[in-house]
Amino acid sequence: MGWRVAVVGAGPGGVCAATALSQAGAAVVWVDRKGKVPALNEIDCGDRGTTAIPGATQPDSVRTGFGSVGRLGHFERVHSNTKMDLVRLWFGRGPPDNPGFDLFTRVAKEHPPVAKAIDTLLQNAHRFPDELHRLHQQHDPSEMGWCYLGGIATVLGKVTEALLSRQTIEQHVGTVKSLRQRSQGGWRMHVTSDSGDVGAHERVTVEVDAVVLATGALPRPLNVNTHRARSVLSEDALDLEKLAQKVHPGETVGVVGNSHTGALVAMNLLALGCAPRVYARRPVRLAEWELPAKQYLYTATGLKGIAAAFARQQYHLARAGEVAPLAQHIPLEQLKFDLENDSLDALVSSIGYDPTPLPAIFPLAQTQPARRVNRNPATSELEWEDCCGPTALFSLGIREPDYMEEPPSLGAKSPVGFGGQPCQRKGMFGEEYVGINAMILRANHIAQRVTSVPANATTVVKPE
Secondary structure: OOOEEEEEOOOHHHHHHHHHHHHOOOEEEEEEOOOOOOOOOEEEOHHHOEEEOOOOOOOOOOOOOOHHHHHHHHOOOOEOOOOHHHHHHHOOOOOOOOOOOOOOHHHHHHOHHHHHHHHHHHHOOEOOOHHHHHHHHOOOOOOOOEOEHHHHHHHHHHHHHHHHOOOOEEEEEOEEEEEEEOOOOOEEEEEEEEOOOOOOEEEEEEEEOEEEEOOOEEEOOOOOOOOOOEEEOHHHHOOHHHHHOOOOOOOEEEEEOOOHHHHHHHHHHHHOOOEEEEEEOOOOOEOEEEOOOOEEEOOOOOEOHHHHHHHHHHHHHHHOOOOOHHHOOEEOHHHHHHHHOOOOOEEEEOOOEEEOOOOEEEOOOOOOOOOOEEEOOOOOOEEEOOOOOOOOEEEOOOOOHHHOOOOOOOOOOOOOOOOOOOOOOOOOOOOOOOHHHHHHHHHHHHHHHHOOOOOOOOOOEEEO
């Protein structure tokens, strides 16, 4: 009997892990708390279910299936910060001298809808508006253009559909409450799922040889008294139509954070006729595209894509003496003062994401769950403070740029780039690998490590 591995989470990280493990010959038990979610042309009405949005259309994408590709499914019309020249490498469609990763190549060959989704993504590449395009092409040229995150979500949704059609992948809709290490090796996983009846939940026990936790992340809360300022979620602020329902022209809106999300929010606010004030710990930072190496320096910590183009435009405006909110670095300490003095009509927090809380984990021979289990923010690996880390338990997910080595800030001497030295930390999970790149590499790495785990798990799923 081969390896039996649980993958917890069906967002981008879970899709990468399930793909890598399945192609390595493992039987995958795939668990996600989402079964059917509202389609893009529906709105959630709570206990009343969903209702259609008048005039809205449903694109050719998987949005109502298992997992709905995690939080990525929320960002249909948000610009990706990765140029299509590099996105195509994720899906094995690069040029002959560098075809890219092969993780999804086999799935695309076996499942035509995946190949079609990849082709559509590449065909729909677009360039920025003329002014931003001219400015940005000088510093970050792209042969193919750029895309929206919705296109990437569509591809991963089709990959999910293809994986679930395999007999070696077993699907569970529910929440993993606890993991208990077994004396004979592997893990016993307790899953709670909603049976459909109000207040009724079904509990099942699943035994596996190894577990991959790809449970995603949630927007980091901003612990501050907003006083009279309305609080706007960053996910709403990234959508121009949703943001237009939350703010009004002429309002002063605070934006906390000047990363990719903060820059896009500020751009949307300006488009709606608002006056954004951007609060951050340091000035804006940009990634640098290196030729002829064709790779980024500072890719984890610097802006790329349309956010970088907008930042460059802002610095050009500032140098010309015009109002440019993103170029005006307002220290975070000023935020409390402005809120107390009612200087802001609304506030958007874009300070990053925190990993979703882990299930209770019981290492071997322990009756209490491990209390100090953390994800390394730079690598997403698990770290144990009060016990030796148990075997056959892995984590895969978002990496926090703030914990990686950082370049100098964009300043007066270098208005469109950095003058510092390249980051010295390189390697499999080093500075140059972020986002889906890092997830693909780590998923393959985990799949290789899993093959060293003895395959002892039972194939029985036990109802409780």
